[in-house]
Amino acid sequence: MTAKSEMSLADRPLGNALRVVAVDWAVLDEGEARRLRALGIDSGAVLKIAHRGIFSGRDPIAVEIGRMTVALRRAHALAIKVEDAPDEGVHAAGHSASEYVK
Amino acid sequence: MSRAPRTIALVGNPNAGKSALFNALTGARQKIANYPGVTVERKAGRMTFASGEPAELVDLPGSYSFEPSSPDEAVTRDVVMGRQEGQRRPDALIVVVDANNLEQHLVFAQEVIALGMPTVVALNMLDLAARDGLVLDPKALEESLGVPVIETVAVRRKGLTELTAEVAKVTEQGAHEPTLPTHVDMVERRVSARAMAKGAIISETKQRRLHRGLDKVLLNPWVGPVILFALLFIVFQAVFAWATPFADALEAVVGLVSDAVVANFPAGLLRDAVTEGLLAGVGSVVVFLPQIIILFFFILVMEATGYMARAAYLMDRLMAFVGLSGRSFIPLLSSFACAIPGIMATRSITDPKDRLTTILIAPLMTCSARLPVYAVIIAAFIPARSVGPGIGLQGLVLLALYVAGIVGAMLVAFVLRRSVTEGGVSGFIMELPRYQVPRVRDVAIGLWQRGYIFLRRAGTIIFSVTIILWLLLSFPQAEPGENQVDASIAGQLANGLAVVVEPIGFNRDMALSLIPAMAAREVAVSSLATTYAVASDDEDETAEALGPRLVADWTLPMALSFLAWFVFAPQCLSTIAVARRETNGWKWPIVMLTYLFVLAYIAAGATFWIATAAGL
Numbered sequence: 012m013t014a015k016s017e018m019s020l021a022d023r024p025l026g027n028a029l030r031v032v033a034v035d036w037a038v039l040d041e042g043e044a045r046r047l048r049a050l051g052i053d054s055g056a057v058l059k060i061a062h063r064g065i066f067s068g069r070d071p072i073a074v075e076i077g078r079m080t081v082a083l084r085r086a087h088a089l090a091i092k093v094e095d096a097p098d099e100g101v102h103a104a105g106h107s108a109s110e111y112v113k
Numbered sequence: 114m115s116r117a118p119r120t121i122a123l124v125g126n127p128n129a130g131k132s133a134l135f136n137a138l139t140g141a142r143q144k145i146a147n148y149p150g151v152t153v154e155r156k157a158g159r160m161t162f163a164s165g166e167p168a169e170l171v172d173l174p175g176s177y178s179f180e181p182s183s184p185d186e187a188v189t190r191d192v193v194m195g196r197q198e199g200q201r202r203p204d205a206l207i208v209v210v211d212a213n214n215l216e217q218h219l220v221f222a223q224e225v226i227a228l229g230m231p232t233v234v235a236l237n238m239l240d241l242a243a244r245d246g247l248v249l250d251p252k253a254l255e256e257s258l259g260v261p262v263i264e265t266v267a268v269r270r271k272g273l274t275e276l277t278a279e280v281a282k283v284t285e286q287g288a289h290e291p292t293l294p295t296h297v298d299m300v301e302r303r304v305s306a307r308a309m310a311k312g313a314i315i316s317e318t319k320q321r322r323l324h325r326g327l328d329k330v331l332l333n334p335w336v337g338p339v340i341l342f343a344l345l346f347i348v349f350q351a352v353f354a355w356a357t358p359f360a361d362a363l364e365a366v367v368g369l370v371s372d373a374v375v376a377n378f379p380a381g382l383l384r385d386a387v388t389e390g391l392l393a394g395v396g397s398v399v400v401f402l403p404q405i406i407i408l409f410f411f412i413l414v415m416e417a418t419g420y421m422a423r424a425a426y427l428m429d430r431l432m433a434f435v436g437l438s439g440r441s442f443i444p445l446l447s448s449f450a451c452a453i454p455g456i457m458a459t460r461s462i463t464d465p466k467d468r469l470t471t472i473l474i475a476p477l478m479t480c481s482a483r484l485p486v487y488a489v490i491i492a493a494f495i496p497a498r499s500v501g502p503g504i505g506l507q508g509l510v511l512l513a514l515y516v517a518g519i520v521g522a523m524l525v526a527f528v529l530r531r532s533v534t535e536g537g538v539s540g541f542i543m544e545l546p547r548y549q550v551p552r553v554r555d556v557a558i559g560l561w562q563r564g565y566i567f568l569r570r571a572g573t574i575i576f577s578v579t580i581i582l583w584l585l586l587s588f589p590q591a592e593p594g595e596n597q598v599d600a601s602i603a604g605q606l607a608n609g610l611a612v613v614v615e616p617i618g619f620n621r622d623m624a625l626s627l628i629p630a631m632a633a634r635e636v637a638v639s640s641l642a643t644t645y646a647v648a649s650d651d652e653d654e655t656a657e658a659l660g661p662r663l664v665a666d667w668t669l670p671m672a673l674s675f676l677a678w679f680v681f682a683p684q685c686l687s688t689i690a691v692a693r694r695e696t697n698g699w700k701w702p703i704v705m706l707t708y709l710f711v712l713a714y715i716a717a718g719a720t721f722w723i724a725t726a727a728g729l
Contacts (some may be wrong), residue, residue: 018383042182042463043540048299049177050544051217061325065334066429071429073332078214080328080545082426084433087165087542103216105303 021072021088023060030096031056031104038090050081051103057096077103119168119284120201121160122192124225125209126218127175130237130544133555134209134267138277143557145566149199153188154460162281163274170204178299179224183463193228205231206277212242212249212264213547215313219258219306220299226260229291231283234262240269243545247317253607257305268552269645297368331420337427338416345446348411352404352450352481359403367396382587390583393639395576401451404481405567406560408450409516412443413559417551422543429541435523436530438464438541441471445522448478452688454563457694462508466534470526472692473705476676476683477522479515486679487514487633493660494672509646517680521712532702580627603628606689617714618674618721622666627684634684668725677720681713 023029033055036044052058052074061080062073068085125131133141137157148155156172173192174185181187188197195202208225210218226232236251253298256260261279265272297305331337340496371392378384415421421443429439440462455475462468495507591600598604607625614624622641630637642659663672683689683706692702 033385040540043542045180045182046177048541049182049220050542051220051303053300053303062328062332062426066430068432071426073328073426073545077216079217082422082429082439082541082543082545084429084541087540103303103307105300105307113316 018059018092019089020058020074020091020093021068021085023093025060025063026057028057028096028098028101029093031058031091032094035090035092039087043087047083047087048104050079051076051105052081052083052091053104056102056104057099058093058101075101077101096103117201119166119204120171121168121205121207121280121284122171122173122203123207123209124193124221125175126177126211126214126221128215128544129175129209129211129218130267131172131175131209133434133552134207134235134265135170136555137267137270137273139170141145142563143562145559145562148188148197153185155200160277163278166281166282168204171200176221178221183577184465185463193225193230203230205223205233205280206391207233207235207280209235209237211245212236212239215249215254215310216307219309220302222258223293223302223306226258227291227295227297228295229288231280231289232260233276233283234258234260234277235265235267235272236262237265237267238267239264239271241549245317248315250313250315252310259670260400268555292447314366324547328423328545329334331423332426337423341424341427343447344415348408348446351411356403356407360400363400363402364396367392367399371396385587386580386583389587391576393579395572395579399568401481402564402567404450405454406564408447409454409499409560409563410556410669412447413556414551415547417556419548422545425541425543426545433541435526437467437470437526438462440541440543441467444471445478446476448475448480451480451482452478452685453567453691456688456691457499457566459695465531466536469696469701470529470534472695473529473701473708474526476524476685476688476705476709477518477525477681479518479680480634480685482634482685483514483679485638485716487676489638489641489659490663490672490676493663494667494669499500503614514676514680517677517716521681521716525708525712579632582632586629598625608686614714614717617678618668618671618725619717620667620671623671623675627682630684631686633687634679634682637679637684669729670721673729674717674721678713678717681709681716683709683713 020029033053033054034044034047034052039047047053056076056077057078058074060072063069063073064071070085071082072085072088073080073082120145123131123135135156137160138160143156143158146155153174158170158172159167161167171192173189176186176189178186179190181190191197192200193203193206197494206225206228208222210222222234236249236254236256239249242249249264251262251264261283263272263276263279265276267273300633310399331340371388374384374387374392378387412421415424425439425442427439427444432441441459443461444455444458446455447458452475455478456472459468459471459475462471491507493509495510498506500506500509585603585606586598586600586601589600591597596604605626606628607621610619610627611619611624614627621625626637626640629640638659641663667675669688689702692705693699696702
């Protein structure tokens with residue numbers, strides 16, 4: 012169950028609340044890594060996949076985070092490791108642990 | 114008291130409503146140029162303090178942080194830090210934050226405020242916040258940020274007086290000890306942004322239902338593309354159909370002016386320079402103004418509503434096949450009207466290599482200047498018969514020419530991304546902004562700017578080019594009984610060119626028409642008409658009269674070869690000039706010219722020989 016509950020964002024179904032547990036920054040382009048962090052996509056963020064394409068890899072991916080919708084590609088999503096989170100709204104990284112551990 | 118006017122800069126996240134605030138504060142008196150050495154647009158305008166003192170307001174590119182991840186963001190940082198060449202360091206900053214997305218926007222706002230420069234925060238788009246059931250306490254925000262916070266609704270001009278008054282006040286007070294800690298990282302800023310937002314939000318309801326509902330339909334993987342293509346169909350329809358009466362009217366005006374000049378001035382070289390050079394040349398480009406205005410109307414509305422980012426999202430997968438991203442879609446779409454606005458629109462592409470690739474393939478999109486050429490040749494050589502219910506052969510050939518351009522562009526992009534513009538897999542990370550009702554005023558200002566830039570270009574580059582071509586065509590003067598075109602320098606050049614293009618089936622007249630067509634493709638038509646001594650200035654009439662002459666003189670393979678040539682040939686000096694400006698040098702325009710001429714030569718040659726072999 013652990014293996015399944017902690018996997019890459021790329022393979023998750025639409026609509027589930029997912030908490031980012033780690034991002035493999037090394038595999039991402041430096042500018043893109045900065046852009047993702049600037050949008051709050053970092054460890055601790057809770058997000059949802061809202062939309063996906065239909066063709067190979069079902070690219071691109073639209074995720075909801077905070078009050079934003081952000082488009083990214085499967086290549087980025089593969090570097091983002093997530094686990095299931097209770098559905099209490101999506102938010103960016105930077106929340107104190109007490110806020111979402113209930 | 115005389116001192117240089119104050120410089121005030123607007124900073125903030127993308128989609129914070131900065132541009133709307135900028136428009137509201139400065140009106141249409143804006144100056145758009147490039148920062149020296151980079152192709153990032155510098156937007157500046159004049160605002161006035163209550164004291165009557167004028168100040169320069171600079172709208173800086175939207176940024177997420179002072180750690181830049183695009184050339185735009187680097188400019189924002191450099192201007193604010195006073196390191197940008199050609200820009201005074203601002204005396205004060207207005208940080209624009211979207212009231213609806215405080216948690217995100219306060220991260221960068223803190224970074225800016227921590228500089229200790231005179232700063233005012235504009236808490237913008239409060240109307241949308243209220244619509245979403247969000248009630249805010251600006252005083253609480255002011256307390257936690259340590260700088261004045263003014264509520265604004267840029268699009269309704271609300272809070273503008275208070276904002277300028279506060280900016281004047283902090284500017285007088287000058288720099289101060291930072292009110293926020295300076296050495297913190299982004300994660301810590303996120304934590305405090307969250308706390309500040311929480312403290313400032315009095316009440317909020319659950320999120321944006323309208324926004325979600327629209328995305329459910331517009332981003333749906335099946336329905337979304339259908340809607341996008343329906344919309345594109347309407348845009349194309351509009352660009353080509355609605356523009357016609359205006360273009361005809363403009364053409365008529367140019368014709369009237371030309372007639373008036375002929376009637377009122379003595380015959381001579383000067384008069385010819387005005388009518389044949391200036392009016393004919395610049396006139397032939399200005400007639401595209403209606404199309405460009407209509408195209409930009411749709412683009413600006415799509416941008417203002419937030420749909421454009423969705424179009425990029427929907428097209429991303431398709432563009433990824435050839436190594437580009439969804440961001441290249443809009444510039445390429447614009448290029449169907451004219452490559453000039455298309456190349457200018459590549460500025461929104463963050464990745465430099467993506468942008469360069471897009472610039473290089475933009476001229477392959479079938480622009481409207483090719484239509485007159487296609488129309489003349491197709492009407493003359495392709496029989497108007499039907500090849501299926503509702504499908505005419507002529508229309509089919511026209512469609513094939515468009516498709517040839519698109520397929521060519523995709524293949525070239527594919528090759529370029531693996532050779533000349535090789536580099537990191539182009540990514541696509543893009544915030545999809547909230548949907549908004551576009552404001553007439555902002556769209557109008559945008560249209561005015563695009564139209565002005567286009568006309569200014571027609572008035573400078575295209576003007577000089579047409580005069581040079583006219584000189585080449587007019588000197589040396591012909592002896593009596595000799596054809597002026599044959600006697601001219603251009604005529605001599607054509608003799609040389611004819612040898613080069615003979616293997617691809619072109620005769621000397623075709624070679625000659627290519628020379629003036631360097632200014633703009635459609636000039637090939639009037640040039641052929643001149644050569645075949647058809648006395649008419651009007652391109653449509655020319656087309657009718659020219660047809661039989663062409664059929665008498667050319668074979669079908671020659672005509673097809675001519676069409677194939679124009680699919681690829683970079684016969685547009687304005688495009689080259691814009692490419693030079695947008696790439697900051699001659700290297701890439703020369704690459705563009707070379708590869709396009711080589712492709713044109715191969716395509717025309719292959720078409721000619723295959724058609725000949727097929728016995729056409």
